[in-house]
Amino acid sequence: MAVAELSPSYTKTTIHSSSSQLSSLLSTHLSNRRRLSPRSLSRTQNGRVFCSVVSNQVQAPVAVQSEEAKKKPECYGVFCLTYDLKAEDETKSWKKLINIAVSGAAGMISNHLLFKLASGEVFGPNQPIALKLLGSERSFQALEGVAMELEDSLFPLLREVIISIDPYDVFQDVDWALLIGAKPRGPGMERAGLLDLNGKIFADQLIMLILFHASALICLKNAPNIPAKNFHALTRLDENRAKCQLALAAGVFYDKVSNVTIWGNHSTTQVPDFLNARINGLPVKEVINDVKWLEKEFTEKVQKRGGVLIQKWGRSSAASTAVSIVDAIRSLVTPTPEGDWFSSGVYTNGNPYGIAEDLVFSMPCRSKGDGDYELVKDVIFDDYLLNRIRKSEAELLAEKRCVAHLTGEGIAVCDLPEDTMLPGEM
């Protein structure tokens, strides 16, 4: 077990500089290399999107008046033009424009996701949208290319596009923030672009989807004006993969599989729940009579799917990840079908399952389609399921201690027992 306290150099370079330059992009490193194994270190350094390095519980945010902070966001090309939305309101039933911020916008997942958002596939055919795209200095040219391709696609619903490397430009007053992080990485590629944000720039009603659970917890803690319920860590790709594997095993089409929960962390400790899942409305165990397969192979297949895809495809799955993000958004803006639910990594404040409080943990949710959700109450547990959930809970508690300095809870103690990063996310 490795225990790491923050080194003085970390405290100096990151916390101090960020309190005086809130708008700058900072890379947050745990620099105590002595006690952490290379993989654990690389994970903590590279595997997370950090919302803020400033704990708002202990330090009041400082107003920024630097030139950089005042720089106008860069609207792009044809999207800089004013368009007569009011006149159109009278002739068409456009809804009010929604603003969507996307980080990692020049990466492969975003390259699929942005075109889905712009086409109306996510929010529907009468919903104009504005895209606010965050890239890094290194990826800025590629980000311009993305904006050019969005121009050339003539999406009628896409009314504004801004591109920037300044999170303050991008995250101001948006309705949705999709923190996609950096590019998925193939062999030899580096994970780039940790993102620091101060919570105060976010709009109160913002809904934020974030790839990683610890990152979601950090964001949640650093943006106290946003309800904790509005933060989601993504486990939908895992849920979709679990549904597909259950369908394959049962010999049915995947639309017959329902009520699949991914419990816990988006990592190898994730728990695809076959106890509560249903196939053609029946408990899975009544359809697939192979407990050994369910307990061992099924779970492994779901967890290892990403790794198999990297081998086949030479890089992480981008298209299906984007589809799962679309699914996650849709699950919050359309009513959940009667009797079904979806998985999302959400805040465990008052959860009915006995899971430790104050975590971001994937659990079964239902939504009325208003952006909000409620936890599903009628789920059952057995020893196998509970033991597996406890393991993922222990991991998330350890991750939480590991980022304590970023959530305003004091000194980080990093005692993650082993590397449970999913293949393709190291």
Next chain:
Amino acid sequence: MAVAELSPSYTKTTIHSSSSQLSSLLSTHLSNRRRLSPRSLSRTQNGRVFCSVVSNQVQAPVAVQSEEAKKKPECYGVFCLTYDLKAEDETKSWKKLINIAVSGAAGMISNHLLFKLASGEVFGPNQPIALKLLGSERSFQALEGVAMELEDSLFPLLREVIISIDPYDVFQDVDWALLIGAKPRGPGMERAGLLDLNGKIFADQLIMLILFHASALICLKNAPNIPAKNFHALTRLDENRAKCQLALAAGVFYDKVSNVTIWGNHSTTQVPDFLNARINGLPVKEVINDVKWLEKEFTEKVQKRGGVLIQKWGRSSAASTAVSIVDAIRSLVTPTPEGDWFSSGVYTNGNPYGIAEDLVFSMPCRSKGDGDYELVKDVIFDDYLLNRIRKSEAELLAEKRCVAHLTGEGIAVCDLPEDTMLPGEM
């Protein structure tokens, strides 16, 4: 001017072998390197998708009984399962399944296009589809990766997926064939996978969209059971780019630009027509009073857009190309809005514009949404437009002579005066 006759080695290796092994994948090379410049050669070798090297006008197709030809198509994973479509017919208003073949299916354009087809974005929310994906031996693992990501996406409308490297598996009895060709190429990447097909395997009502004009002409000539009107060479990305540039110049949103034609070839001789185009219903020249910009800069901007994107993005535009293919399909399956039209490279049989017959040439079309189209009659010409159209016509006539051996019109004479390949398509 370079004149190239077919070398004996070409005749021997390709025409002879293909008449005895119709189902094999052959790469067709013009091997007379002596007389062709390196770029012209590379274009003829690599820039085209060949439908057949057998002229059906001079040789009857030979029935194939080899093991390879009888090999069952590989359905993929969950898509091998039978699903109860009949039962669903009773409860839902599913339409009859349509079969869509896609070549170059492991490439970047297809990686966007396939997920759009599967999501219902192209053919609508009640239209189940089957995807038949053609890859190369080299790309087969990536193709498996694509099929896995399609599985994981749980698209309710996607009912069958087969993957194969044998065009006979893929193109049998499909409703649509989308010949996307090989991967778009970044610096240092090769164009792979010329495709040979014998026309006889195609269903009579097939509609085929093909990236290049000469390839479309070859396909058309080698599949005499399919109406010539069913072949389309794609110029929709050029049209979309032209609309965007006109919108930018006029300071209006792109949805205000209509009636844009791309005339001629999908090459640097393409003619984006600003004479007939309209902005807010007015002739472009009444809105943009800068003839010099229209004649010079506008045309160049459209033609060079792909090259600029490659510089920004490090590779060809895939997302917006896929969007334009979706637009092209939709234009044939939904009625064209009153007073507007779209561009497509279609057969010039009896065209009202005086363009040489027996070419595939991009012209303005309207559709009732039944898959068919009619050419638009109320277009005007001036000397500038006519001269530019003549130049693209001359190029397509030269390209036609260059592939005469593939269209059953005797010996190829390759006298293409210069390389007019668009940036990103060499």
